[in-house]
Amino acid sequence: xxxxxxxSKRIADLKAEGRYRVFADLERICGRFPVALNHRDGKTVEVxxxxxxxxxxxxxxxxxxxxxxEALDRCGAGAGGTRNISxxxxxxxxxxxxxxxxxxxxxxxxxxxGYVANQTVxxxxxxxxxxxxxxSDELNHNSMIEGIRHGRSPxxxxxxxxxxxxxxxxxxxxxxxxxLVAFESVYSMDGDIAPIAEICDVAEKxxxxxxxxxxxxxxxxxxxxxxxxxxxxxxxRITIIQGTMAKAIGVVGGYIAASNAxxxxxxxxxxxxxxxxxxxxxxxxxxxxxxxxxxxxxxLRVKHQERAATCKRRLSERGIPVLxxxxxxxxxxxxxxxxxxxxxxxxxxxYNIYVQPINYPxxxxxxxxxxxxxxxxxxxxxxDHLIESFCAVWDRLGIAKAQEQKAAE
Numbered sequence: 316x317x318x319x320x321x322x323s324k325r326i327a328d329l330k331a332e333g334r335y336r337v338f339a340d341l342e343r344i345c346g347r348f349p350v351a352l353n354h355r356d357g358k359t360v361e362v363x364x365x366x367x368x369x370x371x372x373x374x375x376x377x378x379x380x381x382x383x384x385e386a387l388d389r390c391g392a393g394a395g396g397t398r399n400i401s402x403x404x405x406x407x408x409x410x411x412x413x414x415x416x417x418x419x420x421x422x423x424x425x426x427x428x429g430y431v432a433n434q435t436v437x438x439x440x441x442x443x444x445x446x447x448x449x450x451s452d453e454l455n456h457n458s459m460i461e462g463i464r465h466g467r468s469p470x471x472x473x474x475x476x477x478x479x480x481x482x483x484x485x486x487x488x489x490x491x492x493x494x495l496v497a498f499e500s501v502y503s504m505d506g507d508i509a510p511i512a513e514i515c516d517v518a519e520k521x522x523x524x525x526x527x528x529x530x531x532x533x534x535x536x537x538x539x540x541x542x543x544x545x546x547x548x549x550x551x552r553i554t555i556i557q558g559t560m561a562k563a564i565g566v567v568g569g570y571i572a573a574s575n576a577x578x579x580x581x582x583x584x585x586x587x588x589x590x591x592x593x594x595x596x597x598x599x600x601x602x603x604x605x606x607x608x609x610x611x612x613x614x615l616r617v618k619h620q621e622r623a624a625t626c627k628r629r630l631s632e633r634g635i636p637v638l639x640x641x642x643x644x645x646x647x648x649x650x651x652x653x654x655x656x657x658x659x660x661x662x663x664x665x666y667n668i669y670v671q672p673i674n675y676p677x678x679x680x681x682x683x684x685x686x687x688x689x690x691x692x693x694x695x696x697x698x699d700h701l702i703e704s705f706c707a708v709w710d711r712l713g714i715a716k717a718q719e720q721k722a723a724e
Contacts, residue, residue: 333653334674339663345380348372348692353669362667363697365687370643371534371615372692373565373605386600394593398582402593410599411570413606417541418558418572419550424582425570425599427591429530429559432569433458434465435587436555437497437526441466443584444493450484450523452476452498452509459497459528475502478513485521494523495554500543501531504678504686506640508543515552524554534563535619535643539610560602564609568594568602618691619643622698626689629702634716635709638684645687646673647705649714655683658708666704 329335341364342352349372353362373379386406396402407425414423426432437459441449447468451459454475463470471488474480481496488494496518498509511527518525529542537545542558544550555577560568571581582588609615623643630637630647638646649655655672662668670685678684689698709716 333651333656336674339669339671341669343375345375348375349690349697351669353663353667355663360667362663362669363693363700364669365689365693365701366669366671366685367688367690368562369565370563370688370690371565371609371619372690373534373563373609376565376605376608378608379565379601379605382604383597383601386597390596392597393595396592397590398593399589404593404596404599406596406599406603407593410603410606413603414558414570415572417539417606417610418556419541419545420556420572421575422578423570423572424578424588425568425594426588427568427594429528429557429561429569430458431587431591432557432559432571433528434462435585436557436571436581437462437495438465438587439581439585440495440526441468441470444468444495446489447493447495448488450481450494450496454502454504455497455499456503456528456530459499463497476507476509478510478517481514482517482520485517485523488521494518494521495526496523497526497528499528499530501529501535501642501644503531503644504646504673504684505638506642506644506646508641511544511547511549511553515549519552525552526555526557527553528557530557530559530562531642531644533558533560534606534609535616538613540613540616560605564602564605566598566601566605568598615691619689622689622691622693626687626693626698626701629698630687630705633702633706635702635705636716643688645689647685647687649683649685650681652680652683654712654714655685657712658685658714661708661711662704666700666707668701668704 340354344350349364350361351364353360394402394404411423411425441447449463449468449470451463451470451472452475453472471484473484501508532542534540536543544553555571555573557571560566627637627645636648638648652674659670659672662670670687673686674683
């Protein structure tokens with residue numbers, strides 16, 4: 316086999332389909348978020364980032380940066396090993412205690428990313444609980460899907476956010492079989508939110524554990540910001556809460572929070588935890604400082620919700636086809652991979668606005684979109700420029716406006 320030809324041919328196919336991913340070469344400017352430097356075509360240009368997962372700009376908070384410097388000076392760059400072999404730094408212990416309290420659970424466990432947390436915990440539970448059946452929302456993140464797949468336990472897929480369909484599947488399962496319902500709170504591509512209480516009702520009726528991915532809700536919802544389960548007063552009904560520190564917390568890493576026994580089980584049997592080197596102490600210190608700040612400053616969440624609502628309203632008023640998101644995520648439907656990439660390229664090259672195209676396999680073919688994530692630091696002038704730029708690009712490329720898309724359905 317000519318391996319190089321095979322690789323090149325597959326990449327060429329991606330490019331022809333308009334699905335080839337090009338990285339924007341960005342240099343974040345400390346203290347000026349959401350402004351960044353974009354290195355392109357041998358030049359450096361200031362752009363406004365409208366698709367960052369650093370939803371609250373916490374990655375550049377002075378308190379977070381100061382904590383990073385302090386831990387770096389105290390402990391050096393790396394942790395020195397896995398958690399079991401010399402790699403448990405005191406900052407890890409402090410952060411796990413904070414995350415347990417943050418989520419109103421007995422214990423918490425750190426991972427190198429939210430992806431690793433999902434993959435490790437779900438695969439471990441599926442592989443080690445005899446006869447366990449996992450019930451998974453059909454739109455769960457790839458990390459959850461991969462975790463369930465690697466666990467090789469029986470699985471059932473229920474319709475998205477459909478508690479009745481979940482009950483249909485649970486009722487048909489063996490009564491005495493261990494069961495786990497895995498779902499997300501905020502779904503990042505459509506911006507919708509799960510009916511957590513209804514799903515808990517069904518899970519409890521059939522004796523199933525619940526596993527809630529709060530990745531896109533951590534820092535964003537609830538009085539102290541731990542997520543939608545906090546906002547809705549449901550944390551005590553969730554068996555395992557999973558989250559990330561790479562989005563609204565503004566750093567990197569993942570975690571689970573649960574009972575002492577459940578967390579110890581994941582710690583003791585999860586290969587993705589056991590065999591991974593620990594996050595650097597400075598990273599753990601930064602996460603700790605960020606969470607402690609977020610818990611005390613709900614006004615950030617209030618401002619963020621206002622910015623998101625204002626942006627949705629203003630885009631919709633101009634006919635830009637915004638999907639009916641009920642969260643802070645603003646998906647703008649394009650429906651064509653090539654046009655989606657062209658729109659993103661034009662926004663960056665001609666208007667210095669960076670919004671990444673979202674194409675297959677992240678979303679199904681025919682639902683390609685641009686995903687906007689406003690932050691509290693996007694001011695009115697930035698939003699004015701975004702709205703006018705979107706309208707100009709839509710007109711230049713002949714992308715259907717909202718009323719035209721609706722008429723074509």
